Amino acid sequence: MRALVVEDDPRIAADLCAALGQAGFRVESCGDGEEAWFLGDTEDYDLAVLDLGLPGLDGLSVLRRWRAAGRVMPVLVLTARGAWQDRVEGIESGADDYLPKPFRMEELVARARALVRRAAGHAGAMMEVGALALDTNRMRVTVRGAPVQVTALEYRLLSYLALHRARVVPPTELLEHLYGDEDAREANALEAVIARLRRKLGTGVIGTRRGFGYFIEGTEA
Amino acid sequence: MRALVVEDDPRIAADLCAALGQAGFRVESCGDGEEAWFLGDTEDYDLAVLDLGLPGLDGLSVLRRWRAAGRVMPVLVLTARGAWQDRVEGIESGADDYLPKPFRMEELVARARALVRRAAGHAGAMMEVGALALDTNRMRVTVRGAPVQVTALEYRLLSYLALHRARVVPPTELLEHLYGDEDAREANALEAVIARLRRKLGTGVIGTRRGFGYFIEGTEA
DNA sequence: CGGCGATTGTCAGCTTGCTGTCAGGTCGGT
DNA sequence: ACCGACCTGACAGCAAGCTGACAATCGCCG
Numbered sequence: 001m002r003a004l005v006v007e008d009d010p011r012i013a014a015d016l017c018a019a020l021g022q023a024g025f026r027v028e029s030c031g032d033g034e035e036a037w038f039l040g041d042t043e044d045y046d047l048a049v050l051d052l053g054l055p056g057l058d059g060l061s062v063l064r065r066w067r068a069a070g071r072v073m074p075v076l077v078l079t080a081r082g083a084w085q086d087r088v089e090g091i092e093s094g095a096d097d098y099l100p101k102p103f104r105m106e107e108l109v110a111r112a113r114a115l116v117r118r119a120a121g122h123a124g125a126m127m128e129v130g131a132l133a134l135d136t137n138r139m140r141v142t143v144r145g146a147p148v149q150v151t152a153l154e155y156r157l158l159s160y161l162a163l164h165r166a167r168v169v170p171p172t173e174l175l176e177h178l179y180g181d182e183d184a185r186e187a188n189a190l191e192a193v194i195a196r197l198r199r200k201l202g203t204g205v206i207g208t209r210r211g212f213g214y215f216i217e218g219t220e221a
Numbered sequence: 222m223r224a225l226v227v228e229d230d231p232r233i234a235a236d237l238c239a240a241l242g243q244a245g246f247r248v249e250s251c252g253d254g255e256e257a258w259f260l261g262d263t264e265d266y267d268l269a270v271l272d273l274g275l276p277g278l279d280g281l282s283v284l285r286r287w288r289a290a291g292r293v294m295p296v297l298v299l300t301a302r303g304a305w306q307d308r309v310e311g312i313e314s315g316a317d318d319y320l321p322k323p324f325r326m327e328e329l330v331a332r333a334r335a336l337v338r339r340a341a342g343h344a345g346a347m348m349e350v351g352a353l354a355l356d357t358n359r360m361r362v363t364v365r366g367a368p369v370q371v372t373a374l375e376y377r378l379l380s381y382l383a384l385h386r387a388r389v390v391p392p393t394e395l396l397e398h399l400y401g402d403e404d405a406r407e408a409n410a411l412e413a414v415i416a417r418l419r420r421k422l423g424t425g426v427i428g429t430r431r432g433f434g435y436f437i438e439g440t441e442a
Numbered sequence: 443c444g445g446c447g448a449t450t451g452t453c454a455g456c457t458t459g460c461t462g463t464c465a466g467g468t469c470g471g472t
Numbered sequence: 473a474c475c476g477a478c479c480t481g482a483c484a485g486c487a488a489g490c491t492g493a494c495a496a497t498c499g500c501c502g
Contacts, residue, residue: 022391022434100323105397137388139433151460152432188478189462195480196461210470210477372449392489409489410451416491417450431459431488449498457490468479 001160002177005029006036007051016049019105024156026177033057040066047116048075063095074115129165130218132205143201154197161216170213226250227257228272237270240326254278261287268337269296284316295336350386351439353426364422375418382437391434
């Protein structure tokens with residue numbers, strides 16, 4: 001799950017990155033409006049957290065440009081306290097949710113999760129696809145009702161596949177999601193994780209489409 | 222469902238009354254500490270919303286007096302922004318939840334509803350989860366019936382885990398809850414507290430999900 | 443103000459088990 | 473049959489978390 005944090009106060013930005021990172025997001029951060037617009041337009045994020053007061057290009061303009069360019073990822077807007085009119089503008093500009101500063105990190109994380117789930121068409125804290133069920137609160141996994149112990153990395157991989165259930169996810173995308181583009185791992189690392197997961201989950205859960213990527217079984221013809 | 226709103230700012234008070242009234246509460250309001258204490262002690266409310274900055278008698282004193290008099294209705298405390306020590310004092314004085322200003326009315330209503338539901342669920346001010354039981358009024362802890370002496374810090378950690386029993390709480394969130402965002406401690410401080418608590422409580426109470434966080438055991442298979 | 447005990451943050455060393463890498467092996471397409 | 477894509481088991485490095493010791497700090501009582 002990739003998240004973009006746009007916040008010019010480095011201290012707040014660091015907190016945001018830490019909290020979202022802990023919540024399972026792979027976080028990228030920038031403090032400049034122009035750069036934010038560029039990143040959001042060229043990269044593929046599952047969530048953006050956007051502060052309105054920015055140097056370079058105003059946050060609302062960034063948001064409008066993203067939407068104008070057809071970017072549909074959920075955007076959570078941070079506004080200064082009491083700036084209620086910002087909220088209206090923000091929503092009209094295409095924000096999905098809005099949080100006044102100061103806020104509690106737990107709430108931000110909860111809202112971020114809710115947004116991502118909503119974007120994926122999941123109603124509750126439970127993601128179910130095929131024989132697989134993910135409890136996003138307890139970070140627990142069951143296959144056909146039987147609980148399975150998975151590690152943090154394995155869980156992130158599973159949740160990403162579950163989130164993009166409709167399609168076959170190419171290995172490069174998974175690698176980029178699990179690790180950064182910066183520190184690239186060997187392609188085999190991913191295969192090792194998949195293998196370990198398959199041993200735990202049994203067959204018939206993670207499928208391979210040779211030459212294309214991986215998917216969760218039970219969602220295709 | 223009767224609710225008492227204690228808030229000296231008439232504008233905010235009006236908003237609160239409107240929102241809670243809309244949500245189905247029969248609302249009474251007062252802006253003075255002494256009167257609040259009197260009302261809360263003599264009348265029977267299902268919920269109280271309590272601002273801390275009050276003329277007459279301080280909000281925390283009101284709360285403490287209510288609790289000392291044996292009033293057990295859920296109390297939602299409103300604190301000024303970033304006044305983190307208020308939260309601690311509030312919880313230690315017997316608050317059931319707290320909300321930093323500024324907040325959104327919808328959230329206040331949601332939390333109010335949750336509090337009332339919770340209060341209806343288990344009658345007292347007892348939180349029980351697994352082998353653990355917390356007396357939220359007296360700050361006392363028992364494990365499988367046996368009383369355990371815990372420090373204030375340990376109690377805050379336990380109560381937070383118990384409050385969020387349904388999910389695995391990431392260490393960053395616990396750090397933020399125990400200490401402010403202002404003065405950050407080493408990550409190891411949390412681990413030390415956990416270790417000390419485990420020694421007191423015995424095994425099988427606080428569980429670890431490596432890479433995710435901590436939780437209270439007994440809520441899963 | 444001063445002393446004392448309880449509390450709690452920090453540090454260093456340790457254990458646990460996750461995870462990337464490697465060296466093969468297997469499978470599918472052509 | 474061959475080649476490349478993918479799988480698998482073994483293994484070592486390493487990071488997350490645990491623990492005991494110690495020191496700083498706080499609260500309390502005189």
